[in-house]
Amino acid sequence: MDADPFDPWYTSQLTTEGGNIFKAEDWKFFTINHDADSADVQEQQISVDEIDDxxxxRPLLKSPGIDLLLARHKTCGITNTSYQCMPLAATHFASVFEALSLPPQYFHLRATAGVHCNAFTCQTYRDAHRNLSRTSLVVRIGHGSSKVYGSIWVSALAWDAHTSRTVGFIEGMSPADLKELKFHIKSCSQSLGHPLMLPEILLHMITT
Known part of the structure; x- marks a missing residue:
């Protein structure tokens, strides 16, 4: 399909009018980079100022694999984390998603809809010759990974058909979740060029 005509509206949901709070200092940020069929899963903690770098x-990475930006609130696993706590300032958040070609539907599901319930969106994009060029999806669950405290667990992913590489933004993973994700990435490395491999891993983690 072509671009969603509601994309600007989705992004407009990133406002403080609904009580959203933008405090990057309350969040920790991590990156995971992995080339398919390799043994190295690169994890690094970065500051908010290093995100744009x-x-x-990312455009320099052309081989099949994954590139993930992860955000974890400082209260994850300690106390309830409100959905109104946002990891990045609105304009920065939107620019990161635009640069990574991530689905802006994420902002609507994250900020105002699907907050206390499950939500899912999926789109496919085609070029002028009707060949598949990109897929994107958002997964939002009503309760995060914490079994004791309310938390955020939401992911936005996009797969590029030209490089067979998946990029994503994921919120709410605890240290244990992150360790499990890296284990699955390494175990499924040969298949990570497939557009549904990473979504399958995340859904497996959610449901088990």
């Missing part, structure tokens, strides 16, 4: 380096 990481985003800018």
């Amino acid at each position: 990481w985003v800018a380096r």
Whole structure:
């Protein structure tokens, strides 16, 4: 399909009018980079000021694999985390998603809809010759990974048909979740060029 005509409206949901709070200092940020069929899963903690540099380096990666930006609130696993707590300032958040070609539907599901319930969107994009060029999806569950405290667990992913590489933004993973994700990435490395491999891993983690 072509671009969603509601994309600007989705992004407009990133406002403080609904009580959203933008405090990057309350969040920790991590990156995971992995080339398919390799043994190395690169994880790195970065500051909010380093996010744009990481985003800018992504076009240099052309082989099948994954590139993930992860955000974890400082209260994850300690106390309830409100959905109104946002990891990045609105304009920065939107620019990161645009640069990574991530689905802006995420902002609607994250900020105002699907907050206390499950939500899912999926889109496919085609070029002028009607060949598949990109897929994107958002997964939002009503309760995060914490079994004791309310938390955020939401992911936005996009797969590029030309490189067979998946990029994503994921919120709400605890240290244990992150360790499990890296294990699955390494175990499924040969298949990570497939557009549904990473979504399958995340859904497996949610449902088990």
